[in-house]
Amino acid sequence: MVKTFFRTSAMLLLLSGSALAQNWTVDSDNSRLSYGTIKKNSVGEVNSFEKLSGSVSEDGKLQLKIDLGSVETNIDIRNERMRQIVFQSIGSADLTAQLDAAELSQLAVGATTVVDLEATLNLLGTEIPVETEVFVARISDSKVLATTNDMVFLGTEEAGVNAGVDQLKTLAKLNGITRTVPVTLRLMLTTEGKQAAAEPVAAPAPVQVAFAGDVKAGKKVFKKCKACHSVKEGQNNVGPSLHGVIGRQAAAVEGFKYSKVMANADVTWDTESLTEFLTKPKKFLPKNRMAFAGLKKPADIENLLAYLDSTSK
Ligand code: HEC
The missing domain is CATH 2.40.128.110 (Lipid/polyisoprenoid-binding, YceI-like)
Incomplete structure (x- = not known):
C-alpha cells in the first residue's frame, strides 16, 4: 500500500490561538x-x-x-x-x-x-x-x-x-x-474586551496525520457523493457509509447490501485503488452498482481523500 502521509503537529495552531481565547x-x-x-x-x-x-x-x-x-x-x-x-x-x-x-x-x-x-x-x-x-x-x-x-x-x-x-x-x-x-x-x-485572565494551559496536541490534499476543497468535492454517501459511522444511504473507508477492505460495511462484484472484490481501499476507482468506477470494477461517472480531475480526488481521511478520526 502506498500512502502519502505527512505529519504535522497542532502545536503551532495552539500557540497562535491561545492568546485569543x-x-x-x-x-x-x-x-x-x-x-x-x-x-x-x-x-x-x-x-x-x-x-x-x-x-x-x-x-x-x-x-x-x-x-x-x-x-x-x-x-x-x-x-x-x-x-x-x-x-x-x-x-x-x-x-x-x-x-x-x-x-x-x-x-x-x-x-x-x-x-x-x-x-x-x-x-x-x-x-x-x-x-x-x-x-x-x-x-x-x-x-x-x-x-x-x-x-x-x-x-x-x-x-x-x-x-x-x-x-x-x-x-x-x-x-x-x-x-x-x-x-x-x-x-x-x-467580545466585551475581556481577555482571558490567565493563559489557558494548552493540552498536549494530538499528532495529526493528514493527506496531502486540501480538506476544505475535498469537502466541496464530496458534495458529488453526498446524495448517496454519508461520512458518519454506520449511516448507510444509497451507498455505504464512507466513515473510515481509507485502509479498509472493499465491501466491509456491515448491514449494507453490496453488489456481487463489490462483495467479491479483493481490494483494499488505499490512495491508489481509490484514485483508480473514483476516476472511472465502472472501469475499475465492472458491474458494480455505484451510479457515478467518475471524477476527472486528479486534484479533486486528492482533496477528496484528504477530506475522507479527516472525517474518519
Ligand atoms: C448515485 C449514488 C452514488 C454516488 C453519487 C456515489 N456513490 Fe459510491 N457507492 C454507491 C453504491 C450503491 C455503492 C456500492 C456499490 C456496489 O455494491 O457495487 C458505492 C460504493 C462506494 C465505495 C466502496 C465502499 C465500500 O465499502 O467498499 C466507495 C469508496 C465509494 N462508493 C466512494 C464514492 C465517492 C468518493 C463518491 C463521490 C465522488 C461516490 N462514491 C459517489 C453509490 C454512489
Missing part, C-alpha cells in the same frame, strides 16, 4: 432568527424572534436563548396566538452546541470559514438535534458574524408544536399550513 456575547440587536411558513399552499410569510441572548464561552460552548415571547409575525393577534397556543406561554427555547473555539479565535480579521454545527434545540421540553453548516466571518478583533449557510428545516411534529399549529389553523380558518418550516439564523458575537 475569549468569551463572546450574542449582540441581540444584530442577531436574527427567522422562519418561514406557507399557508394555503401559496402564501409565504416570514416570522422572526426579536430577542436572542447568549454567549460562546472560552472553550467553545454556545448557549443561545430564544425569547419565544418576542415572536414577530407582523400581526398582533397572531403574535398572541403563537405565544399562547403554539409556545404554550413558555418563556424561551435554548440552542446549545460545542464549537471549535480554537478555529474561531484563529480566524483572522477579514477571513471567513464554513464550519459544521451540531446543535441541540430545546423547545417546549423537547430536544431536537440540529445539524447545519455555519458561515463564519471575522469582522473585527471584537466581532464575529455567524450565519446558517443554508436554510435548516424544522418539522413541527418533531418540534412538538403540531397540536398548537392545528389549533391555529382552526382559529384562523386556514385550510392548510406547512408542517416543515425553513429556519435561518444570524448571530453577531462580540
Whole structure:
C-alpha cells in the first residue's frame, strides 16, 4: 500500500490561538432568527424572534436563548396566538452546541470559514438535534458574524408544536399550513474586551496525520457523493457509509447490501485503488452498482481523500 502521509503537529495552531481565547456575547440587536411558513399552499410569510441572548464561552460552548415571547409575525393577534397556543406561554427555547473555539479565535480579521454545527434545540421540553453548516466571518478583533449557510428545516411534529399549529389553523380558518418550516439564523458575537485572565494551559496536541490534499476543497468535492454517501459511522444511504473507508477492505460495511462484484472484490481501499476507482468506477470494477461517472480531475480526488481521511478520526 502506498500512502502519502505527512505529519504535522497542532502545536503551532495552539500557540497562535491561545492568546485569543475569549468569551463572546450574542449582540441581540444584530442577531436574527427567522422562519418561514406557507399557508394555503401559496402564501409565504416570514416570522422572526426579536430577542436572542447568549454567549460562546472560552472553550467553545454556545448557549443561545430564544425569547419565544418576542415572536414577530407582523400581526398582533397572531403574535398572541403563537405565544399562547403554539409556545404554550413558555418563556424561551435554548440552542446549545460545542464549537471549535480554537478555529474561531484563529480566524483572522477579514477571513471567513464554513464550519459544521451540531446543535441541540430545546423547545417546549423537547430536544431536537440540529445539524447545519455555519458561515463564519471575522469582522473585527471584537466581532464575529455567524450565519446558517443554508436554510435548516424544522418539522413541527418533531418540534412538538403540531397540536398548537392545528389549533391555529382552526382559529384562523386556514385550510392548510406547512408542517416543515425553513429556519435561518444570524448571530453577531462580540467580545466585551475581556481577555482571558490567565493563559489557558494548552493540552498536549494530538499528532495529526493528514493527506496531502486540501480538506476544505475535498469537502466541496464530496458534495458529488453526498446524495448517496454519508461520512458518519454506520449511516448507510444509497451507498455505504464512507466513515473510515481509507485502509479498509472493499465491501466491509456491515448491514449494507453490496453488489456481487463489490462483495467479491479483493481490494483494499488505499490512495491508489481509490484514485483508480473514483476516476472511472465502472472501469475499475465492472458491474458494480455505484451510479457515478467518475471524477476527472486528479486534484479533486486528492482533496477528496484528504477530506475522507479527516472525517474518519
Ligand atoms: C448515485 C449514488 C452514488 C454516488 C453519487 C456515489 N456513490 Fe459510491 N457507492 C454507491 C453504491 C450503491 C455503492 C456500492 C456499490 C456496489 O455494491 O457495487 C458505492 C460504493 C462506494 C465505495 C466502496 C465502499 C465500500 O465499502 O467498499 C466507495 C469508496 C465509494 N462508493 C466512494 C464514492 C465517492 C468518493 C463518491 C463521490 C465522488 C461516490 N462514491 C459517489 C453509490 C454512489
